[in-house]
Amino acid sequence: MPFGGKLSGKNRWVKLAELVPWEAFETSYAEQFSESQGAPAKSFRLALGALIIKERLGTTDAETVEQIRENPYLQYFLGFHEYSDQAPFEASMLSHFRQRLSLELVNQVNARLVEDALAAERATPAVENGEMAAESRDLQTPVEASSDAEPSSSTESEDEDEPPMPPNQGQLIIDASVTPADIHYPTDLHLLNVARASSERILDYLHNAIAQPGMRKPRTYRQQARRAYLKVAKQRRATRQQIRKAIGQQLRYLRRNLGHIRRLVEAGAPLSVLSRFWYRRLLVIQEVYRQQGHLYQHRQRSIEHRIVSLAQPHVRPIVRGKAGTPVEFGAKISISCVLGYCSLDRLDWEAYHEAADLPHQVEQYKARHGYYPESVHADQIYRTRTNRAWCKERGIRLSGPPLGRPKAGAKAEVDRQAQADAKICNAVEGKFGQGKRRFSLGRVMAKVARSAETAIAITFLVMNLERCLQAMTLFFVLILATVVGLKGPRNSARSDWQPLGSLKAA
Structure with missing residues (x-):
């Protein structure tokens, strides 16, 4: 092999390369790319192989790229014809590989x-x-x-359309x-505090977009809201009444911030000044406020499609009933x-x-x-x-x-x-x-x-x-x-x- 040496056929990565059906899915993977626009896409073998290496070695994205750069067997597994000391791709490409390779x-x-x-x-x-x-x-x-089964009887027709x-x-x-998922263990109070802090950042972006001399920024009471949250969050064993009171405070602070955001948009602040991340976060905050407000007003503890993380709003609580982790x-x-x-x-x-x-x-x-x-x-x-x-x-x-009851003697x-x-x-x-x-x-x-x-x-x-x-x-x-x-x-x-x-x- 043109690696300046010979690779052992008994190596595990050489054996694994023979097991994965690379060619069978190369065409279906390439259909999502344009032939006339953009840079040439990475091959299916490179994308899938990199994710397999990362999972099998248990490394981070950056460490996976370094392992591939240093190991000729890993490069052979990815379909390389010769060894190269250069990184085959940036570590951020693994994120694109995970999104391109669908479930x-x-x-x-x-x-x-x-x-x-x-x-x-x-x-x-x-x-x-x-x-x-x-x-x-x-x-x-x-x-x-x-x-191996018993032969069929002679009375059955041999010209049947369907085999037995x-x-x-x-x-x-x-x-x-x-x-x-890798999220902070969710509590209603912590979720509302994060939503309130994020709404303050969004409020700052929108205000700066239309700020004029003499124009005052809407008051948010962010320092008081932070102290009110920490007063309960740092307690070793907060009572149910204290937690409910703190949740009500955070809901009112969040309602005030959302009202300021709505008025700024009506005054001409463009939502386009928000990045995709913060615009998506704004939509999630509004849904969190709706859900938590419903739970607070009706004194309920469950609601459909409950959001437990602002960073990963798709994650849901799954009740398993196990002793150590009743909810995952x-x-x-x-x-x-x-x-x-x-x-x-x-x-x-x-x-x-x-x-x-x-x-x-x-x-x-x-x-x-x-x-x-x-x-x-x-x-x-x-x-x-x-x-x-x-x-x-x-x-x-x-x-x-x-x-039912088992039979006698059975x-x-x-x-x-x-x-x-x-x-x-x-x-x-x-x-x-x-x-x-x-x-x-x-x-x-x-x-x-x-x-x-x-x-x-x-x-x-x-x-x-x-x-x-x-x-x-x-x-x-x-x-x-x-x-x-x-x-x-x-x-x-x-x-x-x-x-x-x-x-x-x-």
Whole structure:
């Protein structure tokens, strides 16, 4: 290779570069750019590869660029033909990459990756007494599965238009979780204080736009408002009455500022003097004032589409009911897991009931594999009567004990099956743990909604790439163990062994 040296084919980044279907999505990515205007766009491989590197290494945008500049393997992963000591792009380009690569596009790449990985595992020879033999049975194609079933009766016509439905196969594990956003823990008092301070900045911009000699700036009482907020915010245990009084004060200060802004606009102050950031902030402040005023006047504690952050107004509170974190603030996601590969089936910033996603996730499984799963493993919240009836119509077993009192003598078998189902469900919990502890699902740092959605989808793509590397390693280990076992202990040692330093590039 023209790097002034040779790269090892056993390097992880070289293997990962062969797994990602770069060429399949280059055209669809390039359709969003103009051929006649602007500078030439970066390639799809460069954009997606940079985000994969950032997520896998857990680095910042600036550090990601430095890692790419210093590492020839990372440059090979991005499609470079030769090593360069120059940075391939500015760190700010990663923000553009996150907005250009939509959630749908990343999910398509992920689906193609999982499809290719399952096909590769299906094509590998089964190893007796090993895990791959069991996986190959679960990953049969619809044609192979139908050939193992009982032959059809002679009375059936061979000229039917539609082939018979293959039997249900495999296990589908589904679950939902929340990916917390990087925001200050929201309280009504803190939110109103930030809104009031921002309205004062907007008021200054508008006043300066039409200021004339002798014209006085509207009075805002910003120092008194700040002291009133700190008087309660610094208390160790403020009472409910003190908090309500402080919220009322901030609401009145904010109402006064919004009134001044409205009068300045009527007097001729152009809103165009505000940057896009501050104009958007003004719209958010008005909605926050409306919501908090409604909660204050009606003494309520919840409202639809509640804003909890001025910087990220798309974030919503998601009630989870857990002991440590009963309420989380971020995007709610529903995923499905098959043989260790995860698919992001739904992402929504609003709270929703995940039980309604079960039919869609099962149909997605059928669209990918050609048949329904033999069993669906999910938490208690998914086991509604509607979902039970829907699965029963299609011959799918829904995990968990059946409704009603168990039959006489069958309680032990029901408990055993429920325990086995619970063990299977642990796989998806492990995926959430991997995403939140090893990768960035524990705190999504992207501030824009579209960028955050892409970052979440990239995490699941990287997790599936890790699963592919693990499967490749396991396959070679099992094959090597089988070969060594066939040769016997005397032939187990290789005569052509070379030290690591003498390996040549593949």
